[in-house]
Amino acid sequence: xxxxxxxxxxxxxxxxxxxxxxxxxxxxxxxxxxxxxxxxxxxxxxxxxxxxxxxxxxxxxxxxxxxxxxxxxxxxxxxxxxxxxxxxxxxxxxxxxxxxxxxxxxxxxxxxxx
Amino acid sequence: xxxxxxxxxxxxxxxxxxxxxxxxxxxxxxxxxxxxxxxxxxxxxxxxxxxxxxxxxxxxxxxxxxxxxxxxxxxxxxxxxxxxxxxxxxxxxxxxxxxxxxxxxxxxxxxxxxxxxxxxxxxxxxxxxxxxxxxxxxxxxxxxxxxxxxxxxxxxxxxxxxxxxxxxxxxxxxxxxxxxxxxxxxxxxxxxxxxxxxxxxxxxxxxxxxxxxxxxxxxxxxxxxxxxxxxxxxxxxxxxxxxxxxxxxxxxxxxxxxxxxxxxxxxxxxxxxxxxxxxxxxxxxxxxxxxxxxxxxxxxxxxxxxxxxxxxxxxxxxxxxxxxxxxxxxxxxxxxxxxxxxxxxxxxxxxxxxxxxxxxxxxxxxxxxxxx
Numbered sequence: 001x002x003x004x005x006x007x008x009x010x011x012x013x014x015x016x017x018x019x020x021x022x023x024x025x026x027x028x029x030x031x032x033x034x035x036x037x038x039x040x041x042x043x044x045x046x047x048x049x050x051x052x053x054x055x056x057x058x059x060x061x062x063x064x065x066x067x068x069x070x071x072x073x074x075x076x077x078x079x080x081x082x083x084x085x086x087x088x089x090x091x092x093x094x095x096x097x098x099x100x101x102x103x104x105x106x107x108x109x110x111x112x113x114x
Numbered sequence: 115x116x117x118x119x120x121x122x123x124x125x126x127x128x129x130x131x132x133x134x135x136x137x138x139x140x141x142x143x144x145x146x147x148x149x150x151x152x153x154x155x156x157x158x159x160x161x162x163x164x165x166x167x168x169x170x171x172x173x174x175x176x177x178x179x180x181x182x183x184x185x186x187x188x189x190x191x192x193x194x195x196x197x198x199x200x201x202x203x204x205x206x207x208x209x210x211x212x213x214x215x216x217x218x219x220x221x222x223x224x225x226x227x228x229x230x231x232x233x234x235x236x237x238x239x240x241x242x243x244x245x246x247x248x249x250x251x252x253x254x255x256x257x258x259x260x261x262x263x264x265x266x267x268x269x270x271x272x273x274x275x276x277x278x279x280x281x282x283x284x285x286x287x288x289x290x291x292x293x294x295x296x297x298x299x300x301x302x303x304x305x306x307x308x309x310x311x312x313x314x315x316x317x318x319x320x321x322x323x324x325x326x327x328x329x330x331x332x333x334x335x336x337x338x339x340x341x342x343x344x345x346x347x348x349x350x351x352x353x354x355x356x357x358x359x360x361x362x363x364x365x366x367x368x369x370x371x372x373x374x375x376x377x378x379x380x381x382x383x384x385x386x387x388x389x390x391x392x393x394x395x396x397x398x399x400x401x402x403x404x405x406x407x408x409x410x411x412x413x414x415x416x417x418x419x420x421x422x423x424x425x426x427x428x429x430x431x432x433x434x435x436x437x438x439x440x441x442x443x444x445x446x447x448x449x450x451x452x453x454x455x456x457x458x459x460x461x462x463x464x465x466x467x468x469x470x471x472x473x474x475x476x477x478x479x480x481x482x483x484x485x486x
Contacts, residue, residue, distance in 0.1 A: 032160050066126035068157050088156035089130060092149060100133035 016075045018060045019083060020053055031080060033087035041090070044097040044104055055101035060086045127154065197400030201411035204396050205418045212425030216435055219419045221392050223439075226412040227301045228385040231310070233409065234298040235378040238291050238317070242371050245287045247363050248280040252334040253355035259338070259348045271342040274335050281332040285325060291370070292321040298377070307384045313377025320370035327363050334358065422446055423467070437470040 023029055024038040045052040060082050063069070068085035069078050090096060098105035127150055134146050141149075197203075208215050255277065259270040295318045302310050334354055341348050386404075393402035423443040432452050437459070442448075443466050448456050460468040 062129055063126065066124050066129050068126040084160040085126065085157040088160040089126075089153045091156070092152060095138070095149065098137060100137055103137045105137065 016079050018057045018079060021049070021056050024083075024087070031087075032084050034091040037087045037091055040097045041099070044099055045102070051102070052099075055099050056086075058101050059090075059099075063089070126157070199396065199400040199402045200406050201402075201415060203400065204392075204402060205414060207396065207399055208418050212422060213427060213430050215419045215422060215425070216427070216430055216432075218392070218395055220436065221388060221395060222412075222415045222419045224304055225385065225388040225392060225407070226416040228305060228381055228388055229409050229412045231298045231301050231305070231381045232378060232385060234294050234301070235374055235381060238294045238298070239371065239374045239378070241287055241291050241294070242367065242374060245284050245291075245367060246280070247284055247328075247360060247367065248277050248331075249360075250277065251358045251360050252277065252331055252338055253350065253358055255335075256338055256348050256352070256355060257350040259342060260350045267342050271339060274339045274342065278332060278335045278339065281328055281335060285328045285332060288321055288325045288328060292318065292325060295321060302381070305381075305384050307380055309380035310377055310384060313373050313380055317370055317373035317377060320366045320373060324363055324366040324370065327357075327359065327366070330354070331358050438472050440470045442468050442470075 019029070019031065021038045021042060024031060024033050027035060041056060042049055042052045045055070060079075063086045064078060064082040066085075068089075069081045073081055090098065090100070095105065130150050130153055131146055134141060134149060208218065250273075252274070255270050255274050258273075259267050262270070295314060299311075299314050299318065302314060334352075338348065340346075389404045389407050392407070393404060396402055420439050420441055422440055424445040425442070426447040428447050428449050430449065432449060437456070441463070442456075442460070456470065460470050463469045
């Protein structure tokens with residue numbers, strides 16, 4: 001499984017990585033993400049974990065370079081803010097589940113028309 | 115941190131807008147905006163950061179938010195108004211907390227003493243201002259009696275009697291001033307102010323020099339009167355006459371007045387410092403109005419700190435406390451270790467009322483036994 005490293009200018013000795021979806025399944029995972037987010041995201045990708053992981057990491061990498069992460073945050077703090085912002089962005093009452101990378105949404109999963 | 119180390123992030127809202135547009139081409143702009151508003155709110159809730167809104171907030175909006183926060187804080191923590199105390203309030207507070215009387219006692223007594231010193235020095239100054247030194251002295255009269263005709267002796271005798279009367283009056287005033295200065299020195303002994311002590315000592319020295327000089331003149335005038343009355347020869351070259359120095363007397367009188375002024379200014383400074391100390395001691399209950407600390411209130415305060423009738427002092431450490439003048443009743447609860455000494459040092463002054471005698475001091479003889 002490929003891991004996206006942070007693009008922090010203050011690179012620390014420890015290589016901080018984006019947490020995989022499997023690490024976000026449990027409530028005590030250390031990140032404030034909605035409880036059903038990880039399972040719902042994988043479910044959206046028809047249980048294709050590798051694809052779901054790839055889309056998730058790519059999306060978090062995009063969020064890392066936005067103002068959802070504090071300009072002076074770096075390392076684990078920046079990753080945490082990006083992960084939580086990415087999950088919060090996706091889990092919406094009206095559209096969830098959907099994937100901004102592969103353009104899948106609930107209708108694709110159920111085979112319905114968009 | 116230099117500027118190049120700080121990230122220049124893109125807009126989270128623009129990213130979301132682009133992704134939503136790619137994923138849901140049929141979504142109109144309003145729906146996208148509503149989604150983004152909800153998403154931004156969720157991100158803020160989840161991460162504490164506030165994308166877009168943080169960047170859009172102007173300085174005025176930030177200041178407005180800060181002011182709202184301040185108002186909220188003020189409403190949640192209203193500032194308690196500081197009570198302005200009169201001496202009566204302090205006395206009432208001491209009545210509720212008798213143990214505090216022992217703490218405030220030295221300050222209050224010193225303050226009252228300072229006021230007494232000021233009052234005494236005012237009286238001394240007034241008395242010194244009315245002291246009139248006779249213009250002519252005994253040597254002049256002796257010379258007139260000796261060199262003039264025989265008939266002049268009667269006239270000189272009358273003048274000598276007048277001089278003796280003037281000297282007696284002046285001397286009585288000087289002695290009264292001397293006594294008053296003595297009492298001021300006694301009162302000021304606990305105040306331990308160097309300027310005040312020096313001023314009072316100078317004043318007393320001047321008063322005593324003046325008294326001595328006037329006394330000598332008075333004695334010599336009496337001798338002259340007796341010589342004239344008994345027809346004895348008058349000796350104008352009598353050596354004692356040389357010691358009569360009326361100019362010196364006037365200098366002593368001036369120095370006396372100056373010293374009193376210096377001592378009074380020093381006493382006034384001590385009074386103000388003590389008043390501030392008393393105010394600081396009661397700052398927990400309010401701000402004491404110093405202008406109202408006058409003679410009358412000082413006397414009331416002195417009585418209040420001396421009145422320990424019925425007070426429960428069992429928990430008070432009496433080591434080193436000056437209890438002279440304290441009045442107590444059988445209902446007063448003293449620490450067990452001190453009870454015998456208090457009984458020994460007190461006298462019955464009224465119906466069930468005792469007063470600790472002068473000089474009684476609970477010095478550190480019971481240091482190890484004193485309750486802490």
